Amino acid sequence: MDLATFFIQLLNALQYGLLLFLIASGLTLVFGIMGVINLAHGAFTMVGAYLAWSLAELTGSFWAALALGIPLTVLLGAAVEWLFVRRLYARDHLHQVLLTFGLILILEESRSLLFGDDVHAVAVPVLLSGSLPLTDTLSYPVYRLALSGACLALALAMAWVIRATRVGMMVRAGASNREMAEALGIPIKWVQLGVFSTGIALAGLAGMMAAPVSSVYPGMGNQVLILCFVVVVIGGIGSVKGAFVAALLIGLVDTFGKVVTLEVAGVKLLPQLAGMSVYLLMAAVLLWRPEGLFGRRP
Amino acid sequence: MTRLQWAAVAAGLALLAAMPWFADKFAVQFASKVLIFALFASSLNLLVGQAGLVSLGHAGFFGVAGYVLALASPEYDAAPLWSTLAMAVGVAALLALAIGALVVRTRGVYFLMATLAFGQMLFHLFHDGDFAGGSDGLQIFARPAGTLFGVALFDLEQYRHFHWVVLAACGLVLVFLARLRASPFGRVLDGIRVNEHRMRALGYATARYKLVAFVLAGALAGLAGYLSACQFGVVNPESLGWHQSGAVLLMVILGGMGSLLGPALGAAAWWGMELLFQGYTKHWQLPMGAVIVAVALFLPEGLAGLWWRLRPARPAAPPEAGVQA
């Protein structure tokens, strides 16, 4: 592999990792702050992607699709929280698993009813459709760079809001002690609605933004969800830094696993079994540090 | 259990045993499928309901056992039952040991996530690799031959025999699980579920007990997977995948985790719903999802919870001795 190709794959790995980090951030936001495990998180990425495709088809513009799609996703997230999730805060994780698994089925079948089961492509917006030349023959798509930048910016913005603003403070207060926060006049119900909707919106937005790069297909939500889980397990309990490192690691392992060839004793390990490499990484981390790379030691 | 409950269970058993004589082939095969999944769900209940370990990767052991049978079967002839069964369950148990050793170190939701990921790892192994038919899977053309010392005990090709064998297997496993619940080991698992920290302070090496439970559950799931592969004659990566893991977890929660027969109820309800909804629409997963959401919201104890509410007085929580259904 020459340097230019390596560099391109590195950029791809970075972009993939950052996208994963954005999605995983949404998941850990909801789980870390509200203690809600949402299996349907990945399905919302799929919803976002299909929304982007259908709205882009409808309006002819990717940007219009984003402008319409984002509020739609937020509304959807708010509806889900208001109708279902808020009844389960007091319950254990198991019932949340049950509920959100049911939601996955509903979301997937609804998508099937509304948009069909076909795979679709979404065109890259004209503004970002250029390429950055790297060598005489190779160049890198501007859109992918923009995507990486957007994911990073969003994740940082979210971290800043949580840490440095009044809203963020209310969110953190609600997370540690709901009754106390309520007694202090913090509108907990709204905070919870907001946090959940934001988490969902992040997933949906990620799906929308990634649509021009990865195609829009039915099973995309599931794959994303599982990878998010791997990110959280590898990164560690409640650690955003861990999620960041883990997402990038996974991006690297997954991307290079697909392009590198590795044969051991006649058995083609890579890229044949590239799909497994991420899980083997997780197994290795669990063996060495069961609480994750940046998790708190028990 | 009250006498009424014992009577109900006995009646149910008698009905299931007598089915091959009065019901049609489709009904019997459906019942066999439900029994196999009752076995599968009960194995998961050992982890979820007793030890409090929620695994979303349990189908890995189920699917692997089926694959072992497929790989160990000659192309078109019947494989020997006992040896292939031992191999299938053995491989499932070993796999559970390897994965369990890693995942029991994690807690709560992280256990859930780790088991899900390992299940997917197995899925990718069988789906992407080409040693087991890849995404198409493998076919088992002839069901295993159940011979002992040259004498054919039963012919699994006959759906009636198959049904009785499955019923016997399911029954034996449930009896074993009932004994387990009341045993010292079962009590340790209950204690771990309720307050693992205190169990450790009392001197129990909880990780060890969790691992043993994980392996036992994996082995029993392997038994179910073997029988399922026999029934369908096909193994494919979906049998290892997370939808299967999710479905069996749902069966456990749906039926009710705290009880012995809850998972069996859940399996019956699941397949019954699928049958019902499939009759109406291609998009049967939609009403299915809606029912699941409704149960999550309104039936915290699952279907078995309804059964409890029918009883005159609610008893104390875990059983001191004997079977709680």
Place this chain on the structure above:
Amino acid sequence: MTGVAAGRASVPGTPVLAAENLSRRFGGLAAVDGVSLAVAMGEVHAVIGPNGAGKSTLVSLLSGDLAPSGGRIRLDGHDVTRLGPERRSHLGLGRSYQKTNVFLPFTVFENCRLAAQSRQATSMRFLRPASSFGVVNAAAGRALAAAGLEARRDARVETLSHGEQRQVEIAMALATRPRVLLLDEPLAGMGAEESAGMVALLRRLRPDHAMVLVEHDMDAVFALADTLTVMANGRVIASGPPATVREHPEVRRAYLGDESHA
């Protein structure tokens, strides 16, 4: 009121439990800083101090629930610093918790039985019912009786009053037949009558155990303690016979106030 502890001679013999220079840091904060402590068989070593002094952290370090940042712990001379709570339990250490830490959905008897079962060579028994192990049942019954809970044997712990739940705490610690008892505020939340009962129980237990007693109830402390250690801000500010410690100027200033107690 305090006559018993005042006149008692110091207990001879090597300490069963000894902590040397124990510390535990959480980030920049030293919750426990250079604490040393020793308890001999038949001795009650009480630890008192204001809230946040590090008493519960100390107990957790001794029981193995927390790993120390520095220092050593010896049980019967063996270095147990690196051992977890499971191993220490089998070496003869028992603990009761400040925040009731029992099995709420189980009956009182089942709580004790499970505790007693931990003394069986192995619980990896899959077929015989747990209720058929007579030895375990007897041990549980004894612990139950010692803690005065016979009347509530078959009640689910979550239905018990707070004081009764504290008794279950003690019963469970006793059911493992420990030689060393670490008691973290056993009287917490108890009324006068229940407290008196608990003090009487602890007095009965004293000859056969080495006890570390963390308490706020001064009556109980002076009724039972052979040795008294006062902690503040993670450190020991005084340690010795209760009568001496009581007169220690720093202790009087910081904690007991100027009027003599009882």
